[in-house]
Amino acid sequence: IKNARSGKMGKKDIIKIEGGLDLVDLDVLGFVDHNITVNIIKNGEIVEKKRLSLPKQVTNIIKCKNPRCITSIEQGLKQVFVLADEEKQVYRCKYCEEKYS
Numbered sequence: 001i002k003n004a005r006s007g008k009m010g011k012k013d014i015i016k017i018e019g020g021l022d023l024v025d026l027d028v029l030g031f032v033d034h035n036i037t038v039n040i041i042k043n044g045e046i047v048e049k050k051r052l053s054l055p056k057q058v059t060n061i062i063k064c065k066n067p068r069c070i071t072s073i074e075q076g077l078k079q080v081f082v083l084a085d086e087e088k089q090v091y092r093c094k095y096c097e098e099k100y101s
Contacts, residue, residue: 001013001014001016021038021040026038026050027055027061028058028061029052030052030053030054030055031054031055031058031061034052034053034054034089035052036051036052037049037050037051037052038050038052054083054089055083056082056083057080057081057082057083057094058080058081058091059078059079059080059081060079061079061081062079062081062100063079064093064098064100065100066098068096069095069096069098070095070096071095077095079093080093080094080095081093081094081100082094084099088101089101
């Protein structure tokens with residue numbers, strides 16, 4: 001649901017995921033937008049709220065652009081980026097330190 005009314009924020013988007021949080025990687029959602037609140041609903045009532053933040057490390061979400069990075073040569077290697085600057089939302093490749101922002 002896009003642009004749903006919100007008393008706190010004016011408008012908000014809503015994503016409904018059925019089947020439990022084990023089906024969702026919250027780090028991916030936190031990477032997309034670190035201001036997300038996840039409401040866990042059981043029997044029609046909110047039982048828990050989780051505020052997401054920027055994950056300290058993301059795996060296989062970002063691809064390193066450095067052609068000399070080991071991940072460009074070794075195809076089976078995971079693409080791992082570490083949060084280098086939380087304020088500027090900058091991630092760096094774990095292997096070559098290539099910047100992603």
